[in-house]
Every structure is written in C-alpha cells, then in structure tokens.
Amino acid sequence: MTAALSKRRVFMTGASGYLGSRLIPLLLDAGHSVHALLRASSRHRPPAGCTCLWGDPLDGATFQDGIRGCDTFLQLVGTPKPAPWKGAQFRNVDRVSGLASIAAATQSGRPHFIYISVAHPAPIMKDYIAVRAECETALVGSGMPAxxxxxxxxLGPGHWWPILLAPAYRIAEQWPSTSEAAGRLGLLTIQDMLNALVWSVEHPAETIREMNVPDIRRLTGGGR
Incomplete structure (x- = not known):
C-alpha cells in the first residue's frame, strides 16, 4: 500500500454523472480540489465548489491544457446503465473518451490516472469488456502511473435489481468450482466504489495498480 498524500488536485471527466456528482463532495470535504470537465449543456448545473472547465470529453484537444497542474486524473465518462445491446455507444463514447483522456493526460504532466474498467472475463457484455480492455492496454502503454x-x-439508486441475486452469489462463493468467478463478478455498492475512488486519489499508484471486486471490498471492511 502506498502512503496517503495530503491535498490533491483532481481533474475529473464525467463530473455531472452518476459517480462523479456523488464523488465531488467527498473529495472537497477531504480538502482536495476538483477541476471538473463539463460539456456546454451542463453550464446550468455546474458542481458546487469545483473549478469548471468547458470542453468535449471525446476530444482531448478541448481539455488538454486544463490538466496541467493536476496530479490526479479521474476518468468517469461512460454510457449510463450499460447493457449488451449498447455496443455502439460503448465504442463511440466510452472508447473514444477513454483513449482521448489517456492521450491528453500523457501530454499534460502524466498525472496518476484512475480508470474504471470492468471485471473480466465474464460470460456477457463482450462489447463493453472489449472497449474497457482496449483502454486498459492504452493506459498501461502510456507509462503513466495508474x-x-x-x-x-x-448497486445504488436506480440500480438495485441485482440484489435479488445475492443468495445465489453466496451459494456460488462456497463452491470451489465457482468461488473465484463469484468473487470477481461480485456485487458492489455505490458506497464501495466511492470509498475506493477516494482511497485511490489519496494513495496514488507508483506504477500500475489493479483493483478487482475483492480488493475494492477490502477497503470497506472485507468481503461479503
């Protein structure tokens, strides 16, 4: 584990989204500063307490200069409510934004880059996994700490239905043939993710750090 660092300067894409809007107050309350990349359509609802930058998360040239001086980059742009039939959106939004952000950060100080990928391998969501894996490969190849x-x-607001699967998960975790997959593809709460993101900001990686579901759970008090 790396030692916690004090105040960080965080550049964030997806600041007005599902995770970003909940993460910003936590980072500000902890004493960090947040530089939020927002589209022009978000001008009427900028996050309170942030330094706002207006640009296109799909075009690194529109926000590259805003990264300079930041020591952390949080990539939170993604297709809402991912589903197997959203392959075109994954390729046109998640992929393009992820690669644009990695390229822009590489040219603008090489900050600690925090990227939300997806557990894999998995039996479904092939297009989603392919896009996230491609961005992981680009990130590793960039040489940035990540x-x-x-x-x-x-699990969280609007995303509760898989909790019905919790009993099946508990059974699968007990069988040697399914325990690894059940842990890797386990359910997390939005609070688990927020805790992991704050921890990642405050404990920057020196090279490449990978955090799977069991690792994220351990940050919030162990597995379930």
Whole structure:
C-alpha cells in the first residue's frame, strides 16, 4: 500500500454523472480540489465548489491544457446503465473518451490516472469488456502511473435489481468450482466504489495498480 498524500488536485471527466456528482463532495470535504470537465449543456448545473472547465470529453484537444497542474486524473465518462445491446455507444463514447483522456493526460504532466474498467472475463457484455480492455492496454502503454478498478455491477439508486441475486452469489462463493468467478463478478455498492475512488486519489499508484471486486471490498471492511 502506498502512503496517503495530503491535498490533491483532481481533474475529473464525467463530473455531472452518476459517480462523479456523488464523488465531488467527498473529495472537497477531504480538502482536495476538483477541476471538473463539463460539456456546454451542463453550464446550468455546474458542481458546487469545483473549478469548471468547458470542453468535449471525446476530444482531448478541448481539455488538454486544463490538466496541467493536476496530479490526479479521474476518468468517469461512460454510457449510463450499460447493457449488451449498447455496443455502439460503448465504442463511440466510452472508447473514444477513454483513449482521448489517456492521450491528453500523457501530454499534460502524466498525472496518476484512475480508470474504471470492468471485471473480466465474464460470460456477457463482450462489447463493453472489449472497449474497457482496449483502454486498459492504452493506459498501461502510456507509462503513466495508474489505478485500474474493475467492478462488475454497482448497486445504488436506480440500480438495485441485482440484489435479488445475492443468495445465489453466496451459494456460488462456497463452491470451489465457482468461488473465484463469484468473487470477481461480485456485487458492489455505490458506497464501495466511492470509498475506493477516494482511497485511490489519496494513495496514488507508483506504477500500475489493479483493483478487482475483492480488493475494492477490502477497503470497506472485507468481503461479503
């Protein structure tokens, strides 16, 4: 584990989204500063307490200069409510934004890059996994220090239905033939993810750090 560092300067894409809007207050309360990349359509609802930068998360040239001086880059842009039939959106949004952010950060000080990927291998969501794996490869190849988080499904507002599968998960975790997959593809709560993201900001990786579901759970008090 790396030692916690004090105040960080965080550049964040996806700041107005599902995770970003909940993460910003936690980072600000901890004394960090947040530089939030926002589209012009978000001008009417900028996050309170942030330094706002207006640009296109799909075009690194529009925000590359804003990264300079930041020591952390949080890539949170993604297709809402991922589903197997959203392959085109994964390729046109998640892939393009991820690669644009990695390229821009590489040219703008090489900050600690935090990327939310996805647990893999998995029996479904092939297009989603392919896009996230491609961005992981680009990130590793960039030479930047990075934390790669690999959740599977995050429970939270509007995303509660998989909790019905919890009993099946508990059974699968007890069988040697299924325990590894059940842990790797386990359920996390939105609070688990927020805790992991704050921890990642405050404990920057020196090289490449990969955090799978069991690793994320340990940050919030152990497995379930």
């Amino acid at each position: 934390t790669i988080l690999r959740p599977w499904y995050v």
